[in-house]
Amino acid sequence: MRKRFVAFILVICIFCSVFAGGCIKRQKAPAAEGKSITIAIGSDTGSMDPAGSIALTFLSYSVSALDELLTFDENGNIEYRAAQSYEVNEEKTIWTFHLREEACWSDGSAVTAADFKNTIKRALDPKNGSGYVSYLFPIQNAEEIYNGELSYESLGVETPDEQTLVFYLEEPCAYFLDLLRLPVYMPSCEKYADSALSGWDKNPETSLTNGPFFLAEYEPKQYFVLKKNEKYWNTDEIHLDTIIYRFFDDQQSMANAYETKEVDVAVSLQSAVMELYEGKPDLLVTELIATRYIYLNLEAEPLDDVRVREALNLAIDRAELCKIVGKDVSPAYNLVANYMVNKNTGAYFVEEDKQPFQENKERARELLAEAGYPDGEGFPVLTYKYPALEMDSDTAQVIQEQLKQNLNIDIELKAQELQTNYADRHAKDFELCRMNWTADFADPYTYLSMLLSNNSYNCSHIQDEKYDALIRRSEMELDVNKRFQLLHEAEQYAVGEQFYIIPLYGMKSCNLVSRRITGIRQIPASGALEYRYADVTE
Known part of the structure; x- marks a missing residue:
């Protein structure tokens, strides 16, 4: 019922955007040249320097602009x-x-x-x-x-x-x-790429590319434009002349922009769009190699107690959470993404071993009592930081309600601008913090390495010699089957014994793609869309 209501609201918002242009703040739109597509993506975040602090903007840019080895x-x-x-x-x-x-x-x-x-x-x-x-x-x-x-x-x-x-x-x-x-x-031109802080990366005169497209224009918080690189070694296979990426602050605005034909592609939309476009060729639903989960700061009491971490994990009803969040999510009990495939067997990695833990509200209450907090008595109010996005806001409210109901503990919710949430997480300035990881390469190591003591994405203060040793053994193991067994063992230990994270759900991506576009591919490692070989028909 709730999702049907959300879908109805989405229709109303789209109606407003079409017939009352003042309802939504318009972004400056660059002029397209030749064969062109315009893509709606999330807010402008991070550096465009491959050696810098990158986020979604670089990942969108690099798949069309840079050639890896x-x-x-x-x-x-x-x-x-x-x-x-x-x-x-x-x-x-x-x-x-x-x-x-x-x-x-x-x-x-x-x-x-x-x-x-x-x-x-x-x-x-x-x-x-x-x-x-x-x-x-x-x-x-x-x-x-x-x-x-x-x-x-x-x-x-x-x-x-x-x-x-x-x-x-x-x-x-x-x-x-x-x-x-x-x-x-990835490469960065030695002539110009001197520092991630100098600004060369967003200046079209110095931000050179070795891929099919180059950066022609960059307007912060508004858009960036890629044009075909005629000097590219494989330019004959590139059909588009221009790719325009426009930044939007929320999924609603992206869906509106697609409906009004301001953009040709809108990615990672709310699941209500699946109902609105059901049966239509515009709708493209793909499996993301991604996990939404929560980081726990082990230096914040009482999260340094494994019994508390286990209790939090066991008290969350993920099936109920997913019903509320939307049709594009499914319960996750692993750090490795639900849809990551073992290249050697063709099966999903997480299905090749037992589930690390089972939800159990009664056991969760027992654990909390053993840790000194019977019926939640004396448990401090923890703050959960998360991006102010619809999916994350819905998720936060459900978790807050479930932990209150099942453990009688209070969680303070703190919604943040995406870049602020990203910065706080990296600064380890949190107690509970939302994390989302989309695979960078097609191997479970892209997830499990983040919990290593020396990993730059280890934001939880995890220092575990046993875990480090398991992962290090897997790094040196050249026998494929033995290596994957070590990775399974490491995940069972980290997620099912030490409870270093709170996995929430895996995701599918709800995308809208104009019927005139052909040749869009999915990147096997992450499930994201790739446009370098796309074409348009008029």
């Missing part, structure tokens, strides 16, 4: 991009990549191995604030350089000539090729 297609086959080949030694510790000689930046200058090393060097400088820097740590001496213990000259990356890039790893790394699609392994 190589990636994997939907069948798990290598798709070479900036590199044309590679070799690896028998021990899998020396990886040599040969760049395309015809590859060049959008200004016509050659892309060199030094441009890839430039990103790595800058990411290893803590001042640049890279959240992905820990994924460079398989490289010899990278972690010590980041910690200020060794000089950059000792880094295990060599550029013997302009087209050759060599990585020397500390230990064998079975998933190293998967890491190459991460920002810290």
